[in-house]
Amino acid sequence: MPYTTALRCKECSRESELLPVNVCDFCFGPLEVQYDYDAIARVMSRESIKNGPPSMWRYAELLPADPENRVDINAGLTPLIKADRLGKALGLNELYLKNDCVNPTYSFKDRVVSVAATAARDFGFDTLACASTGNLAGSVAAHAARAGIRCYVFIPADLELGKVVGAAIYGPTLVAVNGSYDDVNRLCSEIADRYGWAFVNINVRPYYSEGSKTLGYEAAEQLGWRAPDHAIVPAASGSMFTKIWKGLNELHDIGIISKPNTKMHIAQAEGSSPIVSAYDAGIKDIRPVRPDTVAKSLAIGNPADGYYALKVIEDSEGTGHAVNDEEIVDSMKLLAQTEGIFAETAGGVTIGVLRKLAAKGLIGKDEVTVAYITGNGLKTQEAVQDVAQTVNINASLRDFEDAIKAEDA
Ligand SMILES: *Cc1c(COP(=O)(O)O)cnc(C)c1O
Numbered sequence: 001m002p003y004t005t006a007l008r009c010k011e012c013s014r015e016s017e018l019l020p021v022n023v024c025d026f027c028f029g030p031l032e033v034q035y036d037y038d039a040i041a042r043v044m045s046r047e048s049i050k051n052g053p054p055s056m057w058r059y060a061e062l063l064p065a066d067p068e069n070r071v072d073i074n075a076g077l078t079p080l081i082k083a084d085r086l087g088k089a090l091g092l093n094e095l096y097l098k099n100d101c102v103n104p105t106y107s108f109k110d111r112v113v114s115v116a117a118t119a120a121r122d123f124g125f126d127t128l129a130c131a132s133t134g135n136l137a138g139s140v141a142a143h144a145a146r147a148g149i150r151c152y153v154f155i156p157a158d159l160e161l162g163k164v165v166g167a168a169i170y171g172p173t174l175v176a177v178n179g180s181y182d183d184v185n186r187l188c189s190e191i192a193d194r195y196g197w198a199f200v201n202i203n204v205r206p207y208y209s210e211g212s213k214t215l216g217y218e219a220a221e222q223l224g225w226r227a228p229d230h231a232i233v234p235a236a237s238g239s240m241f242t243k244i245w246k247g248l249n250e251l252h253d254i255g256i257i258s259k260p261n262t263k264m265h266i267a268q269a270e271g272s273s274p275i276v277s278a279y280d281a282g283i284k285d286i287r288p289v290r291p292d293t294v295a296k297s298l299a300i301g302n303p304a305d306g307y308y309a310l311k312v313i314e315d316s317e318g319t320g321h322a323v324n325d326e327e328i329v330d331s332m333k334l335l336a337q338t339e340g341i342f343a344e345t346a347g348g349v350t351i352g353v354l355r356k357l358a359a360k361g362l363i364g365k366d367e368v369t370v371a372y373i374t375g376n377g378l379k380t381q382e383a384v385q386d387v388a389q390t391v392n393i394n395a396s397l398r399d400f401e402d403a404i405k406a407e408d409a
């Protein structure tokens with residue numbers, strides 16, 4: 001791990017060795033990877049990045065894993081699309097969509113898992129595992145297949161079929177647990193202790209979570225080396241939200257962009273919105289909830305990074321908003337029908353919150369705005385099944401013309 005120096009506790013700031021652990025020995029606070037930014041600034045430039053691989057690994061110096069040894073299914077460097085039709089509908093002239101639906105396993109999770117799987121290999125683990133709300137399952141299973149190592153994936157038993165099949169196809173041992181994601185996560189913490197496996201989002205979490213920074217780096221690069229004025233980010237644990245902000249600030253720290261003035265807006269589903277509820281109440285204590293939402297990939301009731309996400313909202317002068325199931329589904333349709341992007345329910349959460357921000361006048365019409373679309377709609381087809389209405393005919397021109405006339409009438 002070329003430019004990493006230590007793990008540091010986010011609470012007591014004590015530093016410790018770079019090991020597969022996620023909590024501080026002294027205070028049980030979460031651990032974060034530290035880097036030698038002076039050394040990184042000497043080797044990294046806009047030019048060096050441009051000449052790097054066409055994937056998230058073009059930012060390898062800022063990732064806590066050995067790029068020579070990487071487990072790579074080509075995650076990242078996804079398109080940033082100027083969304084003129086959706087922008088017009090919302091009165092925004094400078095709206096961009098970061099389309100992470102098109103990652104190899106169809107969600108942004110490939111970014112975090114590519115780093116975690118590489119770190120796990122660096123540490124010598126022989127088994128890759130995770131507790132998943134759905135998308136992580138497929139990504140971990142795919143990366144384990146690519147690395148040729150054993151894989152155990154734990155999911156809540158009520159997941160969408162697209163996510164179950166989308167993980168099972170890679171051949172992991174798939175364990176469906178009767179309970180919520182928070183129950184699955186609690187069980188997996190016990191299993192991680194006993195079996196010594198690399199759980200990407202538990203004991204390997206400090207490495208895993210850093211992969212989300214690439215969503216910040218890429219947006220800045222694709223905007224012509226500038227941070228956006230607004231970012232709208234869907235949140236489950238809140239990790240990705242905090243890391244996009246961290247990524248933008250790191251690019252500034254190593255001299256690649258000017259200081260970000262990005263307002264960070266967090267987007268949650270009403271049925272699972274403990275972070276937004278705390279933001280609305282003006283408090284920093286997260287009260288866990290029992291999730292009940294169509295956006296299953298965001299259904300975490302006790303978010304590990306909730307407190308830090310609230311700090312990012314404060315530091316960036318951003319906001320937080322939640323949308324209900326109907327608004328989520330409606331926004332999935334709006335996105336598909338204006339921009340040709342079929343996002344999963346989490347994308348509906350992002351676009352639903354974007355609509356609220358635009359309607360409240362919180363985004364200026366010429367302010368550069370990036371909305372993060374983090375997962376693919378083919379995995380959550382249940383949510384929008386009602387669109388599957390066909391015009392049924394026999395194979396005759398006459399039938400077709402009669403049917404079209406009836407449609408028009
Ligand atoms: C996991 C996931 C998120 C949220 O990630 P956190 O870092 O836990 O907040 C967002 N969108 C999709 C599609 C996801 O699968």
Ligand SMILES: [Zn+2]
Nearest residue numbers: 009012024027
């Ligand atoms: Zn500590």
